[in-house]
Amino acid sequence: MALAHHRKKDPAQVRRQLLDQAARLSVREGLAGVSLQGVAAAAGVTKGGLLHHFPSKQVLIEAMFTDFLAALDRDIDELIAADGERPGCFSRAYVEAMFRQGDVGVDSSCAVLGIAMLTDPRLRELWAKWLAARLDRHRATDSAPELEVIRYAADGVWLADFMEVRPANRAELRNRLITVTRSVPS
Structure with a gap:
């Protein structure tokens, strides 16, 4: 059985990355143009990973x-x-x-x-x-x-x-x- 590569989880770092990417996107697109999928993709996490930290766009x-x-x-x-x-x-x-x-x-x-x-x-x-x-x-x-x-x-x-x-x-x-x-x- 092959061992999958696992990166060490660092929730604080992921949260910071999500906030930073959301801020960057808000400057480029305005808040109305910021989507959860776009923030997740820019941060390199799944939308589910984003929703773990921020359950809605308003919370983000x-x-x-x-x-x-x-x-x-x-x-x-x-x-x-x-x-x-x-x-x-x-x-x-x-x-x-x-x-x-x-x-x-x-x-x-x-x-x-x-x-x-x-x-x-x-x-x-x-x-x-x-x-x-x-x-x-x-x-x-x-x-x-x-x-x-x-x-x-x-x-x-x-x-x-x-x-x-x-x-x-x-x-x-x-x-x-x-x-x-x-x-x-x-």
């Missing part, structure tokens, strides 16, 4: 969005750690992170997911929970209404970036928003 999209939020969390945490100034630290990191997302451009999975969030109630719910948790964590440093306005301004620039309506003075806007966070009384 939500996992992609959760993955995006985790990356955003890491980026913000790194920015806060490097900040050195406590009052407004989350708002400064948030502004910087939103501007970085816009720097990536419309041809990115974060742009696809960001636009999808506008129409998908579940993605909006995930975003709202993420933001509420971050704001709760930084209540002592970032609860001033002026900082909330700054974060909304950063959201507006982020959305404009993905709609390809980039302000000519984008770098100046970023610098002014950051400067204002430093002038808000704690």
Whole structure:
């Protein structure tokens, strides 16, 4: 009896590969054009293997969005750690992170997911929970209404970036928003 070649199973690696391929396909095809079969084929797994990790396309999209939020969390945490100034630290990191997302451009999975969030109630719910948790964590440093306005301004620039309506003075806007966070009384 011949022994079949068996590769070592690594569910975390397979899951990562599926998420990465889904992100690549979403950039090329948009979320509507992403199919489970296409993601499975691009990742080199069977559709059944994909369904083991993500039982539906909606679950896959939500996992992609959760993955995006985790990356955003890491980026913000790194920015806060490097900040050195406590009052407004989350708002400064948030502004910087939103501007970085816009720097990536419309041809990115974060742009696809960001636009999808506008129409998908579940993605909006995930975003709202993420933001509420971050704001709760930084209540002592970032609860001033002026900082909330700054974060909304950063959201507006982020959305404009993905709609390809980039302000000519984008770098100046970023610098002014950051400067204002430093002038808000704690």
